Amino acid sequence: MTQKLLMTRSVLNPVAPIGVGTPEVESMGSYFCRLAMSHCISAADLGHTVERAMQWSHSEGWRWHGISLSGMSDTAHDWACALSKLTSVDNLHSLTLLPWRDVIAEQSARPASAQWCPHCLADDRAAGATPYFRLSWDVGAVSACPKHQRRLVHVCPDCGCANTRHKSVFVVPGWCTSCGGFLGVGDSEPATPAEAWIAGQLGAMLAVKYDLASRPSLEAMLDGIRKLVQHLDDGKSARFARRIGLPKNTVRYWLTEGGTPGLPALLRIASQSGLTLPKLLAGDLTEWPQACADIHDLNSLFPDLKERAPRKVRNWDRIRAQLAALNESSAVVSVRETARDLNVNVRQLYIHANEEARALAVRWNEHRQRLSEESRKKTSELIERVYPEIAAKGKAVNLREVLAHVPKEDLDGVRDVFSVLQEMKKMEQSRVA
Numbered sequence: 391m392t393q394k395l396l397m398t399r400s401v402l403n404p405v406a407p408i409g410v411g412t413p414e415v416e417s418m419g420s421y422f423c424r425l426a427m428s429h430c431i432s433a434a435d436l437g438h439t440v441e442r443a444m445q446w447s448h449s450e451g452w453r454w455h456g457i458s459l460s461g462m463s464d465t466a467h468d469w470a471c472a473l474s475k476l477t478s479v480d481n482l483h484s485l486t487l488l489p490w491r492d493v494i495a496e497q498s499a500r501p502a503s504a505q506w507c508p509h510c511l512a513d514d515r516a517a518g519a520t521p522y523f524r525l526s527w528d529v530g531a532v533s534a535c536p537k538h539q540r541r542l543v544h545v546c547p548d549c550g551c552a553n554t555r556h557k558s559v560f561v562v563p564g565w566c567t568s569c570g571g572f573l574g575v576g577d578s579e580p581a582t583p584a585e586a587w588i589a590g591q592l593g594a595m596l597a598v599k600y601d602l603a604s605r606p607s608l609e610a611m612l613d614g615i616r617k618l619v620q621h622l623d624d625g626k627s628a629r630f631a632r633r634i635g636l637p638k639n640t641v642r643y644w645l646t647e648g649g650t651p652g653l654p655a656l657l658r659i660a661s662q663s664g665l666t667l668p669k670l671l672a673g674d675l676t677e678w679p680q681a682c683a684d685i686h687d688l689n690s691l692f693p694d695l696k697e698r699a700p701r702k703v704r705n706w707d708r709i710r711a712q713l714a715a716l717n718e719s720s721a722v723v724s725v726r727e728t729a730r731d732l733n734v735n736v737r738q739l740y741i742h743a744n745e746e747a748r749a750l751a752v753r754w755n756e757h758r759q760r761l762s763e764e765s766r767k768k769t770s771e772l773i774e775r776v777y778p779e780i781a782a783k784g785k786a787v788n789l790r791e792v793l794a795h796v797p798k799e800d801l802d803g804v805r806d807v808f809s810v811l812q813e814m815k816k817m818e819q820s821r822v823a
């Protein structure tokens with residue numbers, strides 16, 4: 391494949407996507423960041439380059455991470471086509487949910503926040519491979535890693551911030567965009583059997599390779615569901631609806647009006663019929679019900695979220711005393727983390743313990759500032775160390791070369807390599823001028 395790629399001439403580097411045809415297929419968002427890196431430009435600049443090449447009109451305030459590249463929208467489709475064209479890498483649709491856009495309702499497939507499996511990223515790095523984001527992490531129903539059977543996380547282990555996986559102008563997949571720490575450290579909680587089952591089903595779905603012409607069709611899938619209703623409940627859709635724990639009108643809507651089910655609903659059907667998710671989506675009942683898998687307990691798979699937790703009465707005097715003690719202690723923690731430990735909302739903390747929470751925030755910011763300065767110092771020392779080595783080979787000193795020349799263990803705690811490098815270059819240029 392690499393040989394074939396090297397032979398092609400394309401506008402953008404023909405970067406090979408990772409894991410196509412496996413449950414661990416790369417997401418388009420991840421591919422996009424790696425493509426930008428291969429050109430040593432920011433993801434934002436790559437976005438503008440693609441827009442110019444495709445002669446798309448720019449929208450003011452456009453942000454590359456604002457578009458759902460890995461999803462199943464028309465935008466995802468346009469970008470997949472454009473990137474395939476510009477890189478000459480065929481069928482980049484495989485890095486999105488587009489092959490399933492006819493059989494899964496679009497809204498149902500989006501995750502609430504950017505999540506990842508730290509163990510997968512750690513494995514990538516340990517194997518000397520490029521850390522990348524898996525497409526399954528961008529699927530709403532998935533909350534666990536099928537490979538490691540652990541829960542996905544969405545908070546940086548270093549700085550405690552959420553939404554720092556890729557929401558930035560410049561992204562190196564696997565490193566926090568806020569503090570630059572590696573996202574593949576630390577442990578995550580074990581997944582429940584239900585979470586692992588759902589992740590496994592989605593993994594199996596993503597492992598099926600479709601080109602856009604052969605992708606599953608709504609008619610075939612609804613036909614399959616009709617057959618299930620016939621076999622399991624004598625064709626009575628109300629009884630089938632009860633079986634899968636959904637309102638009867640929902641099931642009737644799919645079957646009589648051709649409505650597209652959401653992903654949670656499809657998982658319910660798979661769990662109660664024993665059909666695997668990929669077979670259900672393809673409407674393929676050829677081996678059913680002979681090769682019927684286990685039927686799962688619906689309540690443990692889909693706990694009723696509507697049941698509200700009783701309102702908690704908080705002892706704010708005690709909480710304020712706890713915060714005051716934290717402010718005196720040598721450990722520095724963020725307000726967000728403290729709120730999480732106390733099981734309180736951050737806003738409530740600021741309302742009821744304002745003085746203490748603000749003091750905590752000041753300490754945290756000073757601490758981060760200090761860490762950031764130390765790490766930038768370490769980073770510039772590191773770059774200075776490898777600079778002569780790279781220059782001696784006649785190569786340009788850029789992010790890729792720096793990362794390639796630094797031993798893996800030295801990269802721990804190293805942050806902002808890109809921006810430090812830019813700064814050093816600017817200083818060097820002004821010195822020469």
Ligand SMILES: [Zn+2]
Binds near residue numbers: 536537
């Ligand atoms: Zn994993």
Ligand SMILES: [Zn+2]
Binds near residue numbers: 549554566568
């Ligand atoms: Zn971070």
